[in-house]
Amino acid sequence: MPATDKRHQEVIKKIKLIMKDVSADLMDQKVLPVLDVPKVGYDNTIWSEEKRMLTIGDKTARISPDSTKKIPTFAQYLVMANAVRKLLDEEMESTIRGMYYATLSTVGDEKNKQKFWNSQENSDDAIKAVELLTGVPREEFSVTSKPKGMISGPITLRVGGDLIDCSLGSRATSQLIPTNIRDVEIVDVKADFVMVVEKDTVLNNIRKSGFIQKYNAILMTGSGEPDRATRMMVKTLNEEWKMPVVVFADADPWGLGIALRYKIGSESLSYDSDRLVTPDAQVLGMMFSDIYRYNIPEVARLAASEEDINRAHDMKKKPWFQDKKWQKELNIFLEHEEKCELDAFFKHGFKYLAETYLPEKLREAGVI
Amino acid sequence: MQRLKQKATVEVAASAGQKNAKPAKVNSQPPAPVLQQPLGRGKVRYDRKAESEFFVDNSALAGFTGERILYMAVRELIENSLDSCESSHILPHISLSMKMLDPANDMWLISCQDNGIGIPSDKVPVAVCSFLTSGKYVEKQQRGLFGVGLKMIAAFSTKDTDHPLKVWSKSEEEKSEHYFELRTDIGTNKPIVLLKKTLKADESRITSDSGFRVEAILRARLSPITKSKIYDYISQTSIVNPYAVLEFETDDGKVMFDRRTTVMPQPAKEVLPHPSDMDLMTLKKAITNFMNQKTTLQGVLSGSFQKLSAEKAKEIIKNAGLENKPADKYDEHELIEIVKVCKKTKFHTPNTDHLSPIGEEILTVGMTSEYTIVTSREPQAGTKEKAEQGIEDAGNGKMVAAGNPTQPQIAVKILRPALTAYSSKTCVVNNRPTIVECGIAYGGDIGSFKIFRFANKIPLLYDEGSDVAREVVSEVEINKMGISKKEVKEQFANPEAKSDRAVELLPLHIFFHVCSTKIPYKTAGKESIASEGELKHYMKSCLSDLYRKVSAQIRKELRMKEAQSRLNLYKYYIPLIVGAISESIKVDSIKLEQAFTELAEKHVTGEIAGAPVPEKEDAITGKRIEEEAGEEKGANIEVNKGKVSAEQIAAKSAKPNPPRSRQVKEEVAKVKATVPKGERANPVEKLKATWKGEKKTAKQATGQTSLDVYSAAGDKKRSKR
Known part of the structure; x- marks a missing residue:
């Protein structure tokens, strides 16, 4: 039933489009792909007099697998996007903590083992990036937080x-x-x-x-x-x-x-x-x-x-x-x-x- | 008056005590027995102490303290041997051995043999046993200066054991080898010769043309720390003396430091003192030297000091308000005036002929083949091969190993850095000409940061924390190397590093060599240099020079390292990325991984080569995804509604594959006008619009869903009102 949910279909479609673009960049264009994600936080927040609220500015972060720092981030965003797609395919819902566990893994070999996520904060950021890239709030793709209101x-x-x-x-x-x-x-x-x-x-x-x-x-x-x-x-x-x-x-x-x-x-x-x-x-x-x-x-x-x-x-x-x-x-x-x-x-x-x-x-x- | 009287009585009392004995000066007997006589209350006796006794009582002055006895002995022996070889420009070959003789009583047998100039047989006993007897009391740079080291070994051997000190000497002049068995009469600072003989050819121990060999038995303990300091000392000595062959044998095995160059530093020449360093003592000494010649003061001055012409001497005497007359006709007050004037007069900078820096060529040889002693802790379990294998793996260097495989054994490892640089400065510190040399070795086999300190070619191993070198290193900013602290911390983050100073994370060895006839040591132990006067300034400028010299190469090294770590990251992360993609869309994951890996490698190698990496212009943005999604959706709607122009359809059907991102972009541009406005919004705008913009569609489609539910009901209510 919710599999036919159009909103979910739209999110899945957008995630697939991201994946397609990335693989096209790699295989056809032969360039390293760049994810251009709006920056979130103090330095990219603007007060809008007209709307009487804080709005996001136009600063963006270019996430591309081209530096030591960004390779993991790039991988994190794609892995998270894929996890969201899976969640929707399986018609399930999850908390943000659930997404953190679902994508938890270690990277590297025996000598040089690293955690895929340093903390849940990283995975929360990746969820935000998926929201920003798909233009869909996470509640729409069934990723929620613990209720407390x-x-x-x-x-x-x-x-x-x-x-x-x-x-x-x-x-x-x-x-x-x-x-x-x-x-x-x-x-x-x-x-x-x-x-x-x-x-x-x-x-x-x-x-x-x-x-x-x-x-x-x-x-x-x-x-x-x-x-x-x-x-x-x-x-x-x-x-x-x-x-x-x-x-x-x-x-x-x-x-x-x-x-x-x-x-x-x-x-x-x-x-x-x-x-x-x-x-x-x-x-x-x-x-x-x-x-x-x-x-x-x-x-x-x-x-x-x-x-x-x-x-x-x-x-x-x-x-x-x-x-x-x-x-x-x-x-x-x-x-x-x-x-x-x-x-x-x-x-x-x-x-x-x-x-x-x-x-x-x-x-x-x-x-x- | 009162005091003088008191003192007089004390003296009387003292001499009264030895009423029946002859005066001490005449008597050849030491005054020791007298000391044992009890003194009356309030009486003080004034005795003269022999130099030997003074040094034995105050052995710490010469660095001979409990734990360090063996270390100091090794040090003194090697330094004497090197000085002896270098004074006659002989390429040194030194064999040192340090073995446990009697573990129950902490007895060690230490021996050292060199191919230096030896000591003439008539001078051997005094040279070995009598303190403050030295051929080195001249104004030139030498390792030993005080005439204490070897004597200390002799005195300690005499004090703690009943073994004689054995000496073999074959001096350049005599060409015959002499053997001595000696002990020191500590009470009188005189040698006791137990045995002296000229050796026949078949008894000879010294095979070189000349040389010196000493064997001593000492009572000492050797802690692991001291042991490693001895190893460090020998390793570091070989760095600044790469022209020497050093053999070192212990109970843990024997190691050999090869000669890596035949170039030796120019030996130091004896020079006259510089006038700005003149004091009453040096002046009177100079006058005494001319005593018999009735020379004028002007002559004495110009003949006894460097950079002091006859004219200048005349001017000085005039400025002091004195007549020029025979030198011995001045009283002390007048001479003091001369000294005062000299302190104020400007002279040419002192010459440095009396100094013997290591020099760029030799230090570079030392730095590029840095020997260190390593201890293998492989127990009986492993075979010899295995033990060696183990060290080889760890050190990744050439091994020269020997010894018994069942014990912890020592071997020599050679570190080869990726790059080295050298710089030096000549300056005046404490009125003495001083040469500061600095070298750095980076990367390669060098794994961690270390400062090496040398003073007159002697390694300084203790008290690094309070040494001027430490201050210099922490005060010279690392960005002179063209790299930032942040970069360093990123690339060399090392949880085991003791310090979080960026420079100390680098695989960098910094070498400082200060040579001067008067090194401003912090303590009598000669283990650290005080940050005095200009010295620090010159050391800093040397180090800054070096940082600048290596900056291009270091930056390149860092890039390589970054590239390497990036390649590792790619290795780890590409499968994850490919996995995420291939689970989501149909794609040949093997081909994708290949393409990604190739691209990554190309990217990394391109960056190492310094080629500018083209920036990808067409990023994947939320907007683009929106457009692509909108494009497909929009196109469908249009098609359904039959509004798409023939041109657009043609453009679409012309492309066999699903539209790629860029193509999509073009198309979007074309169809823009026909796509519903909401579909083309900026992603953020879109996100904001989700509630309102799309709710209608969603509601129409599914009846009641999601967020718009609130507002859907709201519509109801409003309509109610």
């Missing part, structure tokens, strides 16, 4: 053909957001807005308080660094289902960074921003000023590390931080050199976060 609230999903109502049991538990997004469908949404929080612990607390029912909200978390499925779900809810999206993360540069993954994207996935980023998401908290506005006691505050401070200085210069409000917030942080987790509100009582802080913030933003 969670969702609760008045939304119905169809996962693998079965309906899942995420409002059921939403006082006690959340649903994992599947990473094999090809098997997931949003069937119905009855909420008024979507609230994304940084950590699952905070989500649990808010859910338990009856927040979902009281405000008719969908609660989501990426459990720290959000995976692609979570980001995509947020985007779809915002853009296709017209749900306002608000984001709450810890009041430290790291938490702020995570909140921004949803809103502007990230350097390592800048090539995929169009699918992943929700520019209309509002980052509402926790603001550095909230530490003082809500009188978080000193014992619950943490001293900023040197890394935090450097990060904040960096952020201040970024084009997406030129808003006065954010500059002010960063200045507050740099002045006090203190940070704070959302969990710190528990010091004011276990219900304070869900029943006082969040409603106040949401009301200010006009969401409720």
Whole structure:
């Protein structure tokens, strides 16, 4: 059945085309083939004012088996492409770690043995290269990561053909957001807005308080660094289902960074921003000023590390931080050199976060 | 006054102690028994110590400390022999033997024989036994200078054993061989001749025209470390003396270092001291030499120092505010003035006739056939052949092996580097002319980095860490060789390397030779050179010169090495790549592998030759794959829709094979206008567009799938609203 999946067929076809081109270069043209793969990362990420998100630049890396360094890389890309093709031929799916194991081998002879992959990072890079060369995101060729995103609230999903109502049991538990997004469908949404929080612990607390029912909200978390499925779900809810999206993360540069993954994207996935980023998401908290506005006691505050401070200085210069409000917030942080987790509100009582802080913030933003 | 009085009483007390004895100076007896008499409280006795006794008590001054006794003995014997040969321009042939005589008592028999000039029979006992008696107290470069080494061996032999020191000498003048059995009277620094005889032809041990042989029994321990230092010492000596034959025999076997050249360095000549190095002592000594001739100071100065003309001497005396009068008519204050003026006066640079550098020719011979002693640890299990085979494999060099195969045995291995270079500088260090020589040998049989240090042709083996050479090597940047640290680290990454300094990863031997009559040694043991004055500067400039000299060749070597490692990589990775391709598409994998291998080899050899490798312009990009996929798809759609022009169809059918990448490109250019826009997007754009651009098609095709599901439902909702 999925063997006839046209998307899969297209990926297989593209991989075969890459292989054909490589062998044609070698056998007919008698030149070493070159794979020209867009560079991913810090030095090839551009802020797009128009799209309000991080996008990939036009720097590319020429990977050709013509130097000591690139011969292994070239081989890795082709081996990975072939492994993806096999996976699709066999109608299976795999995690990125699974792909690492599937392609694991040693190279060289007894005297000079090397690992094919130094670490899973290398194989993840190779998967990225296959994505970039085929122009197809890896979820489309059934390579996923371990799910860690969670969702609760008045939304119905169809996962693998079965309906899942995420409002059921939403006082006690959340649903994992599947990473094999090809098997997931949003069937119905009855909420008024979507609230994304940084950590699952905070989500649990808010859910338990009856927040979902009281405000008719969908609660989501990426459990720290959000995976692609979570980001995509947020985007779809915002853009296709017209749900306002608000984001709450810890009041430290790291938490702020995570909140921004949803809103502007990230350097390592800048090539995929169009699918992943929700520019209309509002980052509402926790603001550095909230530490003082809500009188978080000193014992619950943490001293900023040197890394935090450097990060904040960096952020201040970024084009997406030129808003006065954010500059002010960063200045507050740099002045006090203190940070704070959302969990710190528990010091004011276990219900304070869900029943006082969040409603106040949401009301200010006009969401409720 | 008080003090003087005290001292006087002490002296009285001392002489009172030997009231009945005659004064010590007259008495031929050593003052030793007197020492044993107890002194009264607060009394101090002033005694004179014989040189021999002083050196035995302070043997560390001459380097003879516990562990190092055998090492120092070997060193002194070889150095004496080489000096003796070179002083008369004789090609040295030296046989050294070091064997365990009595393991229970740590007794060693050490012997050394040379074909040098020998020592006249009447001088032998003093030359062997009396400290600070030497024919070398002159201003010229020699290995030994102090007249201590051989005497130390004699004294230690006397001190620790009841064996005599045996000496055979056949001097150039006498032509007859003499045999001596000697011991040292340590208390008086005088030789004790136990036996002296002239040998008849049939008793002769020395076959050469002249020569010297010494046999000593010493009590010493030999740790493995010291043993390897002795081996190093002999190996390194052969590097800077390739004109010498060195035979070396131990309990582990016998090795021979061949003579590789008959060229010998110019022997050093004795020269006059340089005036800028003058002090009161040298000046007074010079005046004493002219004592009987009533020479004026001007004459003494110009006759006793180099680079000092009569005119210059006159000027100096004038500048010191003195009259020119017979030299012995000056008092010390006046002479000090002369010295002061000399220190301030500029003279020509001292000449270097008294120095004997190794020279480019000889050092190059030494470097290109670097001998090292290797120890085979093959136990009884293996046959002799096998043992030798083992070393051969490891060393990959010519073997000259001998000895008992059942024991760990020593052999000589010759390292042949891929390239060598030499550079030298003459300079003045500490007011003494100094010649710095530097050589490097790279690659070939040389497997790792090493610094070789020589001072006046003597290898320095200890305290490398504090030697100026070490500083020089770490301060001269490797990029003078035209290679970067990064390249080196990539090509020579060696997990066993002790240091992560890039230069020390190279298969490079660096040789420094400093010759001067006054080497700034750090310690009395003469094992490392202090980083003094200008010396370091000159050494650095020598090494920089060399790095520049070899840069072209090293770069080539590096390219070769890179090429080699690349060929290995191809060997390992091509099957993987071919495997990935042939599993995905129908292709003749044997032909593909062949084509790839040929191409890879061509690429590598092309790069070694330095030919510019043509850059492939038409890379495989996501865009191109997109286009090719789009081309096929697009063409199909067009065909189905009957929109493809006849021209395009003709172009397609004209090609028997499925379109190759470049052809596809051309075609794409042609069909561009008719291909749906979304299909031709940039891959990244395409990736971005996946959700929206294609969802319709996907939805139409399969009903409900994938990512677009979210939005498909979204459409529903919107339509609801």
